[in-house]
Amino acid sequence: MVGPLIPMGVIPETWNNVIALLLGVGFGFALEASGFSSSRKIMGTFFGYDFVVLRVFFTAAITAMTGIFYFDYMGWMDMSMLYINPYYVMSAIIGGIIMGFGFALGGFCPGTSFTGVAIGKIDAMFFSGGLFIGVFIFSELYPLFQGLYNSHNLGGAKIYDLLGMRDTVFAFLLIVAAVAMFYGAAFVEKKVNKVEY
Amino acid sequence: MAKNKRDGTFYINPYLGGVLLGLVLFSTYYITGRGLGASGAVKSSVVSAVHTVAPVHAEANKYYSKFLSDDASPMSNWLVFEVMGVIVGGFLSGTLYGRLKFKVEHSPKITGKTRLIAALTGGILFGVGSQFARGCTSGAALSGMAVLSASGIITMMAIFGSAYLFSWIFKKLWI
Amino acid sequence: MNKRYLLLAGIIIALGVGILFMPAKDAAKQTQPELLLAAIDDPSRFLSTDDITDRLVKKDPALMLIDIRPVAQFKAFSIPGAINIPVDSLLSLSAQEMLNQKEMDKVFYSNADVTSDQAWIICKRMKLLRIYVMQGGVNRWFSTIVKAEKPTETATAKALELYQFRIAACQHFYGSSEMAAIPNAVVEKKGVTVVKKASGAKSGGGC
Incomplete structure (x- = not known):
């Protein structure tokens, strides 16, 4: 069975929603069990008292990436068929900065806020409500942002192409960087006073 | 444990x-x-x-x-x-x-009401930002990193970089 | 430093070194030979003339019947509703745009099977989806639909039904009065042009 299964037509599309629900359960469980339903735990990464976000995020990214690379190498999966978000240079950076601002105020990101909602965090419910309002505002004001939103389109660009290196080299460096960050995080955590939350 | x-x-x-x-x-x-x-x-x-x-x-x-x-x-x-x-x-x-x-989780230095206002504002900003970046921390940053997409990694750096900066400005909200 | 973490770090870095030694992939985005072979082995790429006829009669909007013979042959005779993409212009921009419509079933046919199958393999290598070959091509179309053979008296009900269907389809395509004239004209590949306007030619480009 060569993946990705649905685009290759191995699994009929009628299964789509069931699969979505099951994968979502796994996603939600992993987030909540790691402590992402607590905004103060999440914010620990920025103040140095709890690096759970950094650890989970980068472990997840390099795990999935390694899996994809090995499956592609073994011929079990076609990496070139995976969807790549188009890279609109300005829009991605500005969007990221706005999200960072929202992150610092709200203490969640959309995925984690939903797990917060699931366990009854009222602040997470307000954050999720805010998401809907934010998307609504953006859509209503879209004519104002349209130029920026659509400028500098590089298509489904890969980071290693932009840096002019081979994909395998970048993947290796990313793994090394992640491990180095984990080591650094443990070091910082020891120095910073514990915060009770 | x-x-x-x-x-x-x-x-x-x-x-x-x-x-x-x-x-x-x-x-x-x-x-x-x-x-x-x-x-x-x-x-x-x-x-x-x-x-x-x-x-x-x-x-x-x-x-x-x-x-x-x-x-x-x-x-x-x-x-x-x-x-x-x-x-x-x-x-x-x-x-x-x-x-x-059911609870409102907040730093002892602020009231629950302040926390809820900040959460709502943060949610609005995140909603707007995620539309600009065509995805949020999960859709753009995490998923993008796994396939080494440029947009994913740039968005990730923008989110965490600016969040790091702004979180020190709003330090009182958290610790 | 916890020893277990050192072990985990060692494992992931070892996997990373493994990635480092993976060979560079073929820059051309083509299907690997192994996958192509497996796909060629799969008989589901062949559709019968009866299947196609049925879908033509029902005016299936997802069917794109593609005649890959040279223009002259297409003009002399073609299956009603087919569009013409001669095999030598298969890689042209307009043809590619046509073939890239993901929601369409692209069905190739030629006089027999060989050329249409070649076109199929080329398209498969280019990773086009939903591509098929009409088995037997125009020759079988002729022997099964246009000149459907009347089953013998002892034939099963199923065979009779199929025959009725073929006759009805033929009348649907050519009208009963013209029917008599077609075969000769076509076998000699000249004379009366019975080709209807290629109504199946969708305006190019999916969106």
């Missing part, structure tokens, strides 16, 4: 959590060819809500109308189901580790 698993303070080892999340993300790519997402579900519910309340307005708006065409809908449905799963999964984990409780 094991004896207090249900008092709400136990979290799994972050690396275990990361590997779990990574395997879920990998399975998502292996099965669907796309990554995970969260803000996309919000977008499609807003689009369909506006389309139900004011169909003419939604079709006239260039942003909504992009997502109203027939071939755009199956994927956005996918994310809605996925997010329902996230809530179920979060609930399961919360039940397992004894964290189900």
Whole structure:
């Protein structure tokens, strides 16, 4: 069975929603069990008292990436068929900065806020409500942002192409960087006073 | 640690959590060819809500109308189901580790009301930002990193870089 | 430093070194030979003339019947509803745009099987989806639909039904009065042009 299964037509599309629900359960469980339903735990990464976000995020990214690379190498999966978000240079950076601002105020990101909602965090419910309002505002004001939103389109660009290196080299460096960050995080955590939350 | 698993303070080892999340993300790519997402579900519910309340307005708006065409809908449905799963999964984990409780979590230095206002504002900003970046921390940054997409890694750096900066400005909200 | 973490770090870095030594992938985005072979082995790429006829009669909007013979042959005779993409212009921009419509079933045919199958393999290598070959091509179309053979008296009900269907389809395509004239004209590949306007030619480009 060569993946990705649905685009290759191995699994009929009628299964789509069931699969979505099951994968979502796994996603939600992993987030909540790691402590992402607590905004103060999440914010620990920025103040140095709890690096759970950094650890989970980068472990997840390099795990999935390694899996994809090995499956592609073994011929079990076609990496070139995976969807790549188009890279609109300005829009991605500005969007990221706005999200960072929202992150610092709200203490969640959309995925984690939903797990917060699931366990009854009222602040997470307000954050999720805010998401809907934010998307609504953006859509209503879209004519104002349209130029920026659509400028500098590089298509489904890969980071290693932009840096002019081979994909395998970048993947290796990313793994090394992640491990180095984990080591650094443990070091910082020891120095910073514990915060009770 | 094991004896207090249900008092709400136990979290799994972050690396275990990361590997779990990574395997879920990998399975998502292996099965669907796309990554995970969260803000996309919000977008499609807003689009369909506006389309139900004011169909003419939604079709006239260039942003909504992009997502109203027939071939755009199956994927956005996918994310809605996925997010329902996230809530179920979060609930399961919360039940397992004894964290189900209505509460407002905030720093002792601020009131619950301040926290709720900040959360709402943060949510609004995140909603706007995720539309600019065509995805949020899960959809753009995490999923993008797994396939080494440029947009994913740049968005990730922008989110965490600016969040780091702004969090020190709003330090009082947290510690 | 916890020893278990050192072990985990060692494992992931070892996997990373493994990635480092993976060979560079073929820059051309083509299907690997192994996958192509597996796909060629799969008989589901062949559709019968009866299947196609049925879908033509029902005016299936997802069917794109593609005649890959040279223009002259296409003009002399073609299956009603087919569009013409001669095999030598298969890689042209307009043809690619046509073939890239994901929601369409692209069905190739030629006089027999060989050329249409070649076109199929080329398209498969280019990773086009939903591509098929009409088995037997125009020759079988002729022997099964246009000159459907009347089953013998002892034939099963199923065979009779199929025959009725073929006759009805033929009348649907050519009208009963013209029917007599077609075969000769076509076998000699000249004379009366019975080709209807290629109504199946969808305006190019999916969206």
